[in-house]
Amino acid sequence: MIRVEGSVYRPGDPGYDAERDGFQLHGQHRPDVIVAAAGAADVRAAVEYAVERGLPVAVQASGHGLAETAEGGVLISTRAMDGVRVDPAAGTAWVEAGARWEKVIAEAGRHGLAPPSGSSPNVGAVGYTLGGGMGLLARQYGYAADHVRAFEVVTADGRARQVTPGDELFRALLGGGGNFGVVTGMEIGLLPVARLYGGGLYFDSTAEVLEAWRAWTETVPDELTSAIAMVPLPDAPVIPEPLRGRHVTHVRVAYTGDAESGERLVAPLRSAGEVLMERLGDMPYTESHTISDDPPHPHAYAGAGTLLTELDSAAAFAVAGPSAEVPTVLQVRHLGGALAKPSPAVIGHREARYVLHVVAGLDDPDTPGGPGAQDVEAVRAYQRRQMDALGGVGTFLNFHCGPATESEVAAAYDPDVYQDLRRLKATYDPANTFRLNHNIPPASA
Ligand SMILES: Cc1cc2nc3c(=O)[nH]c(=O)nc-3n(C[C@H](O)[C@H](O)[C@H](O)COP(=O)(O)OP(=O)(O)OC[C@H]3O[C@@H](n4cnc5c(N)ncnc54)[C@H](O)[C@@H]3O)c2cc1C
Known part of the structure; x- marks a missing residue:
């Protein structure tokens, strides 16, 4: 039994397919349970439920980056967590896990600002940024990950953490994908571009x-x-x-x-x-x-x-x-x-x-x-x-649309950085609960 404010779907339930369907229609995940999270507390409950039962956890916002065809486990759908709050004086935005770039672009645009978004406004801002994020103005402003100020993330131990520059987990989230936990929100710096x-x-x-x-x-x-x-x-x-x-x-x-x-x-x-x-x-x-x-x-x-x-x-x-x-x-x-x-x-x-x-x-x-x-x-x-x-x-x-081999994932990083990421994975997700993604396996003891 999972107690959440959002909804829970199991195979055969009305609404199961609609909650699961995303942009990529090939190789869709068939989870045992979908938790349509209403907020960070639901994400924690879903992670705890999965960890207690030894189930893998997948995360989906828009389905533009579905990496792994999987059977079973828990899918956390962040679609309903789509809040965006712009602070024009600070030039920043707080972006919840399920928000797509289109919403951030619209909110930032009211203040003559822009996010480091990419070619499609339908892509999820958080998933894109966790993968580095190569935007329309990338040669001038770098990767989207370069503009992150803070993350809120639920790790495999069920803790909701505030992660800021200086924390070892912060850097791992700047390009390490969904390997280290479920990000429930992030603060990003906006670009002075109207x-x-x-x-x-x-x-x-x-x-x-x-x-x-x-x-x-x-x-x-x-x-x-x-x-x-x-x-x-x-x-x-x-x-x-x-x-x-x-x-x-x-x-x-x-x-x-x-x-x-x-x-x-x-x-x-x-x-x-x-x-x-x-x-x-x-x-x-x-x-x-x-x-x-x-x-x-x-x-x-x-x-x-x-x-x-x-x-x-x-x-x-x-x-x-x-x-x-x-x-x-x-x-x-x-x-x-x-x-x-x-x-x-x-x-x-x-x-x-x-x-x-x-x-x-x-x-x-x-x-x-x-x-x-x-x-x-x-x-x-x-x-x-x-x-x-x-x-x-x-x-x-x-x-890289679709499953990646271990060597294809490793080839995204410089070798010493990859070994560091594996070490951090062993610290924060030793059982590899977050493995239905472009997976970085934990370093062996
Ligand atoms: C049409 C199209 C255009 C694109 N354009 C660009 C572009 O210009 N630049 C660029 O860099 N990329 C681009 N991408 C790639 C896109 O950024 C990735 O596919 C990204 O993973 C999509 O994130 P999502 O949340 O929308 O997708 P989803 O499929 O919902 O999520 C993809 C993965 O991201 C991880 N993830 C998502 N949310 C969370 C979370 N809250 N916590 C932890 N992990 C999470 C999970 O591992 C998940 O499997 C494009 C993709 C498509 C299909």
């Missing part, structure tokens, strides 16, 4: 466009963060007419300088190929979701990624271009700037200059065998092969 110049240019996908973007990234200031996405688009009415049915390359730009210098900076890109469509201009940060235009609807997908010190445009093009073996969306983000600087966050491989990741749609559980259906094992094998061939220096786990 507007930006940004948006996108669309081209037909060619290796030349990719190479032109790569060469251009070497010329831009840290105030400009950009990415490129190669996307096979369907011939469907929802797609803007100039892009319909084409394999397009979408160059995405976010620049905090004025519009005039933004236009000047972007100008050389226009000669990369014929511009099929353009959406660039000055915008309030509250419109920043239009830059990447990520899909908002839940679907089934698998993805993998790698951090690169060099981008071989021809090789990257072959992974996801029109004649790729598996229809794939490829994204490359330009790193460097503040991302390359040391910070307390445990994120490794600061020398990487690009992060590349691929995503492929999977057989939709609602329409098995439907259009775009692809077999998960074949897709994962393809993605692993391609990532190995690109020869990256490590992984950025936020862009």
Whole structure:
């Protein structure tokens, strides 16, 4: 029996599926118990219940980062804990476990401020930040984890702890994912950003466009963060007419300088190929979701990624271009700037200059065998092969959609940091209760 203010669901209960369903529809967890937490006390009760019975605990806010297909255990759903409180004088926000970036963006925007949010406003702020968090303005402001001031976290011993810089657990939470406890809220510093110049240019996908973007990234200031996405688009009415049915390359730009210098900076890109469509201009940060235009609807997908010190445009093009073996969306983000600087966050491989990741749609559980259906094992094998061939220096786990092997998780950190994280895991979660994630196993005694 779990006594909570929120709700408890078991398989077969009305509401079980609705509480469990998130953005990722592939490999959904089938827990024995779902605790839809109303607050930190419910999280403590759920953790205590699980630990007493030796059950693993998973945490879900939005389901954008589902890492492990699991049977059984306890799922703590933080969806209802979505409070956001901005302190404009301090330039900070208190963000509860289940709040999505869209709410933080709206609240901060009222005061001319912005959070270190990423391409999709539907992603959960806490889960994103625990994975490091690579935002739209990352080259100027670093990782989201670099902006955390405090966490409230329930650890495996059932204690609710306030964790601040100086506590050994603080650093582990800046990139160590959900391994060390359930974060019930965090305080973050907001960015002094009310507007930006940004948006996108669309081209037909060619290796030349990719190479032109790569060469251009070497010329831009840290105030400009950009990415490129190669996307096979369907011939469907929802797609803007100039892009319909084409394999397009979408160059995405976010620049905090004025519009005039933004236009000047972007100008050389226009000669990369014929511009099929353009959406660039000055915008309030509250419109920043239009830059990447990520899909908002839940679907089934698998993805993998790698951090690169060099981008071989021809090789990257072959992974996801029109004649790729598996229809794939490829994204490359330009790193460097503040991302390359040391910070307390445990994120490794600061020398990487690009992060590349691929995503492929999977057989939709609602329409098995439907259009775009692809077999998960074949897709994962393809993605692993391609990532190995690109020869990256490590992984950025936020862009690793789905289960990661122990070595893929280890490859997200510098080796000595990883050993430190394993030691801290042994201190704070020796039974590995929080293992349904990109798991860092406890160091053996
Ligand atoms: C469309 C899309 C766009 C994205 N864009 C970006 C981007 O621009 N930059 C970037 O860095 N990442 C990005 N991501 C990756 C995203 O940040 C991660 O998938 C992140 O884990 C999502 O967190 P969530 O809470 O929304 O997802 P969930 O699936 O609900 O949670 C993912 C994991 O985070 C952990 N977690 C979540 N909440 C808590 C908590 N309160 N306490 C402890 N652990 C917790 C758990 O391990 C959980 O399994 C994107 C993902 C998608 C699908």
